[in-house]
Amino acid sequence: MEKEVFVDCAGRNLTYFPSIPKFTTSLDLSNNAIVEISNSSVFNGMSVLQRIDLSNNPLEEIAVQIFSGLQNLTELIIRNSMLHKQDRTLILDDLIADLIKLRYFSFTFMLSKSISFTPVICALLFRTQPFGKIDKLHSVEKLEIDSALLKLESNAASTVIFNATSLHVINGFVCYHDVLNKKMFEYFPFLKELFIESPIFVKFINDDFVSARSSLRYFSIYGANLPHPLGVEIIYNVTKSVSRAYDLSSLTINGISNHKRQKFICSYDFCDLTALHSLTILNLEANALFLPNAYVLPCDNFPTSLTYMNIDDNCINSFNINVNILQNNKQLKVYLLKDKIIVLLCVHMPE
Structure with a gap:
C-alpha cells in the first residue's frame, strides 16, 4: 500500500528471525516457533517500522536493546511468551526505553498447560517488581500486561502513567495475588477502560479496588470457570465497588462460575447498583447468580438508566424475577434471561 509495507510472516513455523526489508512499516511474526532473538541489531535501520507482533512464540530470551532506535514504533505486541525465564536479565524499562511514540x-506470558500446576504468590515468587520497573510507559495509551507485572512495591503510586486510558490485565503466569485492591491501580489515574480476563490469578478482590477510579467508564471481568476455592465471592465485592463509581456506563462480569458448580453452588449475590445513574449496559451472565428472596424484586437493585441487560445462564428463575422490572426501567430495550422467562429485544416501552 502507498507509504505502508506490511510483512506477514505469521504461522510459518519459523524457528529463527527472518531477514526483513528496511522499509517495513508493519511486521507480523506471530504464531511461530521462535525461542530466542539474541541479535540486538535485527531492527537496525528500520526507522519507519510502526508495528511489531511477536505473539504466540515460545520466546525465552530476547536482546534487551533490540528495539533501540525504533522511534516511530506505536504498537509492540509480545503476547503469550516464555520470557519469564529471562526475568533476571530482562528489564522492561530498558526494552522500551527508546520507544517514545x-x-x-x-x-503477557503463556499459561502453563499442566492441569496440576499450583500458582505461587507473586510476592513470594518476586521479592521486587519482576523485570525491573515499568515506569517508562508514559506514552502508552493501551496496555495489556500479565498479572505478575502489577506493581508489588508499597510505593506503587510514585509512578504515574498519565496517558494510559485502557488497561487489560490477563493471567498467564504461574503466580497470583492474595488481594486485588485499588493501590495496585493508583499509578493509572486516568483509566477509562479496565478489563480483567480470567482472574484465576487472584484469591480475593477488595470492594474498593475500582471505586477510586473516577475516570472509569467501561469495566469488564471475564471469568474462566474458576475452580473452587479460587471461585471467590467476587460478584458482590465488585458490584459494591462499582456502585461508588457513579459515571460508569458499562459493567460486565461474565463466566465466574461454570455449569457443574451451579448444580451445587447458587449463592452469588450482587450489591445495589441504583446509584449508577450513567450505567446503560449490564452483563451478569453465567455467574451462578442467585436471588434468594422471591418477594424482593431485583429491579430495585438496577439503575433506571439501563438500555441493555443480560442476566442469562444463572440460577435465576421466574420466581426470582418477573416482568415488573420493565415498569421500573422504562429505558430498557434489551433484556436477556433465556430459558427462564421470555426474552425481550428492542422493546418500545409505553409511557
Whole structure:
C-alpha cells in the first residue's frame, strides 16, 4: 500500500528471525516457533517500522536493546511468551526505553498447560517488581500486561502513567495475588477502560479496588470457570465497588462460575447498583447468580438508566424475577434471561 509495507510472516513455523526489508512499516511474526532473538541489531535501520507482533512464540530470551532506535514504533505486541525465564536479565524499562511514540504495548506470558500446576504468590515468587520497573510507559495509551507485572512495591503510586486510558490485565503466569485492591491501580489515574480476563490469578478482590477510579467508564471481568476455592465471592465485592463509581456506563462480569458448580453452588449475590445513574449496559451472565428472596424484586437493585441487560445462564428463575422490572426501567430495550422467562429485544416501552 502507498507509504505502508506490511510483512506477514505469521504461522510459518519459523524457528529463527527472518531477514526483513528496511522499509517495513508493519511486521507480523506471530504464531511461530521462535525461542530466542539474541541479535540486538535485527531492527537496525528500520526507522519507519510502526508495528511489531511477536505473539504466540515460545520466546525465552530476547536482546534487551533490540528495539533501540525504533522511534516511530506505536504498537509492540509480545503476547503469550516464555520470557519469564529471562526475568533476571530482562528489564522492561530498558526494552522500551527508546520507544517514545509507543501507544499500544502488550506483554503477557503463556499459561502453563499442566492441569496440576499450583500458582505461587507473586510476592513470594518476586521479592521486587519482576523485570525491573515499568515506569517508562508514559506514552502508552493501551496496555495489556500479565498479572505478575502489577506493581508489588508499597510505593506503587510514585509512578504515574498519565496517558494510559485502557488497561487489560490477563493471567498467564504461574503466580497470583492474595488481594486485588485499588493501590495496585493508583499509578493509572486516568483509566477509562479496565478489563480483567480470567482472574484465576487472584484469591480475593477488595470492594474498593475500582471505586477510586473516577475516570472509569467501561469495566469488564471475564471469568474462566474458576475452580473452587479460587471461585471467590467476587460478584458482590465488585458490584459494591462499582456502585461508588457513579459515571460508569458499562459493567460486565461474565463466566465466574461454570455449569457443574451451579448444580451445587447458587449463592452469588450482587450489591445495589441504583446509584449508577450513567450505567446503560449490564452483563451478569453465567455467574451462578442467585436471588434468594422471591418477594424482593431485583429491579430495585438496577439503575433506571439501563438500555441493555443480560442476566442469562444463572440460577435465576421466574420466581426470582418477573416482568415488573420493565415498569421500573422504562429505558430498557434489551433484556436477556433465556430459558427462564421470555426474552425481550428492542422493546418500545409505553409511557
